[in-house]
Amino acid sequence: MASIIDGIKYTKEHEWIRLEGDIATEGISDYAQSELSDIVMVEPPKVGTKVKAGDPIGTIEAVKAVSDLYACVSGEVIQVNEKVVKDPAIINKDPYNEGWILKIKIEKKSDYDNLLTPEQYKELIASH
Amino acid sequence: MAKNTPFYEMHVRNNAKIVEFAGFLMPIQFEGIIPEHEAVRTSVGVFDVSHMGEIEVRGEDRMKFANYLTTNDVTRLALNQIQYTTMLYPDAGIVDDFLVYNLKDRILLVVNASNADKDFAWIMENKRFKVSVSNRSDDIGELAIQGPKAQLVMQKLFNFNLDTLKFYWAAETEMAGFPVILSRTGYTGEDGFELYMDKKYAERSWELIFDAGREFNIKPIGLGARDTLRFEMRYCLYGNDIDRSTNPLEAGLGWIVKIDKGEFIGRDALVRIKESGIKKKLVGFEALGKGIPRPHLDIFKEDAKVGFVTSGTFSPSLKKGIGMGYLDVPFSEAGIKLKVAGKESFEVEVIKGPFYKHGSRK
Numbered sequence: 001m002a003s004i005i006d007g008i009k010y011t012k013e014h015e016w017i018r019l020e021g022d023i024a025t026e027g028i029s030d031y032a033q034s035e036l037s038d039i040v041m042v043e044p045p046k047v048g049t050k051v052k053a054g055d056p057i058g059t060i061e062a063v064k065a066v067s068d069l070y071a072c073v074s075g076e077v078i079q080v081n082e083k084v085v086k087d088p089a090i091i092n093k094d095p096y097n098e099g100w101i102l103k104i105k106i107e108k109k110s111d112y113d114n115l116l117t118p119e120q121y122k123e124l125i126a127s128h
Numbered sequence: 129m130a131k132n133t134p135f136y137e138m139h140v141r142n143n144a145k146i147v148e149f150a151g152f153l154m155p156i157q158f159e160g161i162i163p164e165h166e167a168v169r170t171s172v173g174v175f176d177v178s179h180m181g182e183i184e185v186r187g188e189d190r191m192k193f194a195n196y197l198t199t200n201d202v203t204r205l206a207l208n209q210i211q212y213t214t215m216l217y218p219d220a221g222i223v224d225d226f227l228v229y230n231l232k233d234r235i236l237l238v239v240n241a242s243n244a245d246k247d248f249a250w251i252m253e254n255k256r257f258k259v260s261v262s263n264r265s266d267d268i269g270e271l272a273i274q275g276p277k278a279q280l281v282m283q284k285l286f287n288f289n290l291d292t293l294k295f296y297w298a299a300e301t302e303m304a305g306f307p308v309i310l311s312r313t314g315y316t317g318e319d320g321f322e323l324y325m326d327k328k329y330a331e332r333s334w335e336l337i338f339d340a341g342r343e344f345n346i347k348p349i350g351l352g353a354r355d356t357l358r359f360e361m362r363y364c365l366y367g368n369d370i371d372r373s374t375n376p377l378e379a380g381l382g383w384i385v386k387i388d389k390g391e392f393i394g395r396d397a398l399v400r401i402k403e404s405g406i407k408k409k410l411v412g413f414e415a416l417g418k419g420i421p422r423p424h425l426d427i428f429k430e431d432a433k434v435g436f437v438t439s440g441t442f443s444p445s446l447k448k449g450i451g452m453g454y455l456d457v458p459f460s461e462a463g464i465k466l467k468v469a470g471k472e473s474f475e476v477e478v479i480k481g482p483f484y485k486h487g488s489r490k
Contacts, residue, residue: 037145037160037352038442063352063356063444089162
């Protein structure tokens with residue numbers, strides 16, 4: 001059973017977001033990493049890229065599948081996790097902490113408020 | 129309604145992720161594709177391949193009939209010898225690719241799971257000479273034990289020296305008192321065996337092999353790693369790299385087409401194709417930088433489309449993207465650099481032979 005943790009929000013595309021001040025940290029959910037299995041390449045956007053909520057901003061390639069990474073919120077990419085770019089398997093091992101992918105300086109907090117709560121995401125997963 | 133193999137309970141007990149494949153509930157992975165792949169390359173792993181179909185041909189003309197159905201020369205097989213072959217439609221499109229076992233009282237065809245019913249129907253439709261044909265797929269369990277340590281494991285279970293069982297040879301023998309067919313064959317590029325048993329001995333076989341393999345950290349392996357392992361050897365997969373719209377000459381399987389062996393289905397078409405020359409060719413290529421070739425992506429030389437990807441994956445051994453696909457013949461030579469048009473296009477180089485060249489296969 002995929003783990004869904006509290007204190008963060010989720011998207012229909014199986015990303016998660018943790019908001020601290022106006023900095024949103026984004027990664028993919030435990031469900032997403034388990035469905036993809038064996039992640040071997042991560043291509044996040046470059047630092048400085050302006051992104052819009054819902055836009056595809058990168059790709060995640062697993063041995064047998066490829067998946068888009070979407071921006072959860074609008075804003076500017078201020079950091080990417082070079083560790084997961086070098087060793088993408090970190091995302092499989094620890095999707096919610098060490099496996100974060102990028103940080104976005106958020107433009108408007110309402111983007112975050114509109115995302116799925118852990119309860120709503122749990123329902124979404126159950127319907128799969 | 130998907131079928132279970134006789135090892136289904138073992139997969140559940142080993143926490144497999146189960147998917148439906150070719151009408152069977154099969155383990156796609158246990159621990160993960162990459163660790164399973166590495167276990168087979170460095171030690172030993174066990175695959176449930178009971179989804180494969182088994183078709184038996186009996187009767188005095190069985191060799192003549194099998195030779196009429198297939199492209200390789202069955203008459204060259206000694207007792208207990210095995211060959212890889214294709215079975216064609218009259219237009220040389222491929223019905224299936226499979227192994228032919230020349231056993232004491234029968235010829236055994238071990239065919240792709242997804243094609244077993246189609247193959248059986250095709251064989252019955254073309255039946256001639258004095259033979260009887262039966263589809264034994266539902267009665268037989270099959271395991272593949274693969275990896276450089278495979279012989280050390282299996283030797284514990286047999287009382288004859290496995291050094292005497294050479295690559296592509298079989299023995300009809302006993303394991304722990306029940307009848308089995310053991311062959312030195314596989315789909316991984318490593319040394320290894322395939323073992324056939326009546327399904328009532330399936331779970332017992334699994335337990336015996338895992339007990340014998342404990343000291344080598346033997347692991348169950350899912351279909352995910354089966355695909356990456358076969359892919360690194362550039363072995364074809366029916367439905368991806370070959371099908372009824374491709375012929376064995378363009379698929380690089382000319383070495384199992386014996387055009388002068390006498391009449392067989394598809395021969396006339398092959399003669400015509402040989403005369404006019406093939407237009408496209410199945411080749412392997414590897415990514416020069418980032419990028420993983422995925423099925424159906426187009427392949428370009430500058431602005432001209434020159435082919436398409438039939439299958440592709442990340443190679444756990446080489447740590448890069450590898451692919452197979454059909455290319456227009458002028459662009460199919462090893463060393464040619466081409467572009468695969470993904471979301472972002474990336475460069476690949478056509479290579480010769482298998483991607484992975486260090487297998488322990490004998």
